[in-house]
Amino acid sequence: MNNKERASISIIKILGVCLILLLVTGIGVKATNMKLSNVKIVLANDYEMSVMTTKTKVSEILEDNHIVLLEDEISIPSLDSEISDNKTIKIVKSDYNMEEEIVAETTETQTVEEILSNYSTITEKIIKEQVVIPFETITKDVSETVGNKKEKVIKEGENGLKEITYQVKYQNDVEIEKIELSSVVIKEPVNKIVQVQSVVTSRSTGIDRTQTTSGAGVSGVNKGTFKVTAYCPCSKCCGSSANGITASGTRATAGRTVAASSQFPLGTKLKINGNIYVVEDRGGAIQGNKIDIYMNNHSQALAWGVKYLQVEVVN
Ligand SMILES: [Zn+2]
Known part of the structure; x- marks a missing residue:
């Protein structure tokens, strides 16, 4: 082995070491990228x-x-x-119930029944109810004098009826909400009308048949000038309750019946304008020196008008 060969082996060794180092560090780099x-x-x-x-x-x-x-x-x-x-x-x-955990967490404040009831479905229903509308009483005071008064029912009252539609929500058959959707009046109520009248009524509200005393305390006047008017059985003269029966109980008759104050007892005969009349009627407006002559109809009564005449008691 010459020097040249040794040198090349050394280079291969160095290269090899470098390669190993590269591989090792490479793995290291790769390992740090893998997060544990x-x-x-x-x-x-x-x-x-x-x-x-x-x-x-x-x-x-x-x-x-x-x-x-x-x-x-x-x-x-x-x-x-x-x-x-x-x-x-x-x-x-796989049949593991996720809700068990929810229940377990909330049992401290709520029972299982309470939670289950919260999950139960809410049902809705539309229901209709009929409700009575009570009538009102209207009182009209038509009395003209102070003193005894009486109430008279002019019109009887009648209850009305309405139908109310509700939306009702139920949970476990228990009503939890009720909302009024609409209300329809099926029948309107009829108001009761009561009239307050004087016990001694004027003719305009009907001949008073309660006053039937026959002239107690007669003043003894048997002749004088009287304001003489006329009336008929119509509602203008005698009110709606007119029935043609006089305070003395007789049937009012034209040419005979007159209304006079209590200074003349019922049955007293009076001579007016040469004719003889009988005091058979009374009237709230007939006080003092006033006489009212009964006539068959209203036009005749109007035609008479108001006259001041000599009136004489006839025995
Ligand atoms: Zn009349």
């Missing part, structure tokens, strides 16, 4: 193991550790998911 993760694996039988791995995919990590899933087993997270450092892979039976 610490992963905890929990098996279905609750056995726990901690492994170091460069893999990030669940299926590969399990494969590296010779863990094979049985047919009824699954992994959490799933086999094809990627995981990072300090994560846990759990092997569980």
Whole structure:
């Protein structure tokens, strides 16, 4: 072996060492690129193991550790998911209930029944209810005098009816919400009308048949000038309750019946304008020196008008 040959061997050696160094450092560079993760694996039988791995995919990590899933087993997270450092892979039976964990976490404040009831479905129903609309009472005071008054029902009241549509929400057959959607009046209520009248009524609200005293306290006047007017059985003269029956109970008759104040007892005969009339009627407006002559119709009563005449008691 000459010097030249030795030199070339040395070069080959140096090259070889360099090549080895390159390979070693190359592997080193490659190794530092492979990040090691610490992963905890929990098996279905609750056995726990901690492994170091460069893999990030669940299926590969399990494969590296010779863990094979049985047919009824699954992994959490799933086999094809990627995981990072300090994560846990759990092997569980496929019928494993994720909700059990939720329940376990919340049992401190709620019972299982309460949680299940929260998950139960809510049902909705549209229901209609009929509701009575009560009538109102309207009181009209038509009394003209102070003193005794009486109430008279002019119109009886009638209740109305309305139909209300609700949206009702139920949970486990318990009503939890009720919203009014619409309301339709089926029947309007009829208001009750009450009239307050004086006990001694004027003719305009009907002949008063309650005052039938026959002239107690007669003043003794048997002749004088009276304001003489006329009336008929119409509603203008006698009100809606007019029935043609006088305060004395007789049927009012034109040419005979007059209304006068209590200064003349019922049955008193009066001579007016040469004709003889009988006091058979009373009226709230007939006070003092007033006489009202009964006539068959309103036009005749109007035609009479108002006259001041001598009135004389006839015995
Ligand atoms: Zn009249």
